[in-house]
Amino acid sequence: MNRVHGKVCIVTGAALGIGRACALRLAEEGAKVALFDMRDAEGEALAAELRARGHEATYWTVDVSRETEVSAAMVAVAARFGGVHVLVNNAGIAGANKPTHELSEAEWDRVQAVNVKGVFLCTKHAIAHMRRAGQGSIVNLSSIYGLVGAADVPPYHASKGAVRLMSKNDALIYAGDRIRVNSVHPGFIRTPMVEAHLRDSGAQDLEAAVAEVGRLHPLGHMGEADDIAWGVVYLASDESKFVTGAELVIDGGYTAR
DSSP states (O other): OOTTTTOEEEEETOSSHHHHHHHHHHHHTTOEEEEEESOHHHHHHHHHHHHHTTOOEEEEEOOTTOHHHHHHHHHHHHHHHSOOOEEEEOOOOOOOOOOGGGOOHHHHHHHHIIIIIHHHHHHHHHHHHHHHHTOEEEEEEOOGGGTSOOSSOHHHHHHHHHHHHHHHHHHHHHGGGTEEEEEEEEOOBOSHHHHHHHHHTTOSSHHHHHHHHHTTSTTSSOBOHHHHHHHHHHHHSGGGTTOOSOEEEESTTGGGO
């Protein structure tokens, strides 16, 4: 129950899905949790739920693609909780599911703004706080599609490949500051974003589509948000003190082929 006791953990995209699961598990393991999202009703409800369980948690409305909002929120978190020790860069969008030649510039740019620039901005503004703390852990949510390709959603796949290499680069840059940076690569996890992707891809029967996609994984099913959250807890904790620049693949065997 104390794997991240006393650590201040920021989770972006915390209101739903993987972000919500990460926030819950980090709080249960002793962290003070800062929730960043743009879904205010869900974010405030999660913060209230965590406080009702006896955890320290506060919600901030943050568009991770806007530097002024990110910077101000980081300062507010440090002031509220006394520092920043862990950053979970989870906020992300799938974007338009069109072939490359049909994408508009705006559709491409929006995904990169959230999925890539958001990771850059949150990392940029967390570093000074982690240096003051004398250590830190940054956990960047990439994807199986940061490791392998697929014939759909080009902006998303490009963004997740970028996140993978950003993680390795920053791991090298900040190792001397005792700031570790790693990427997590989920397979298909049943979240609102994945369900929306299946519907946008033409699924008439959601449960049948979930089962079909699940069979793409050697274990035979989709993952759950908690499967990813426990990996994030490990990377946030001192259990992983010798792990940086690594890829934690949690994909039911999808990329083992």
